Amino acid sequence: VAQADQLVQYLKAQRQYTTLLERYNPGMNMDDEERVRLTARRVGMNLPIEY
Known part of the structure; x- marks a missing residue:
């Protein structure tokens, strides 16, 4: 019973x-x-669009 309670808490x-x-x-x-894209936007830059 104690092990079951311990498992539930874990x-x-x-x-x-x-x-x-x-x-x-x-x-x-x-x-x-x-x-990388979001990091660049955070500092005011946009990444170039890749084709």
């Missing part, structure tokens, strides 16, 4: 950790091109 903590990680690191799931 799973809740893991879910909370994942939620916080996604909230405070929004670029985590972005690909490199999108991250």
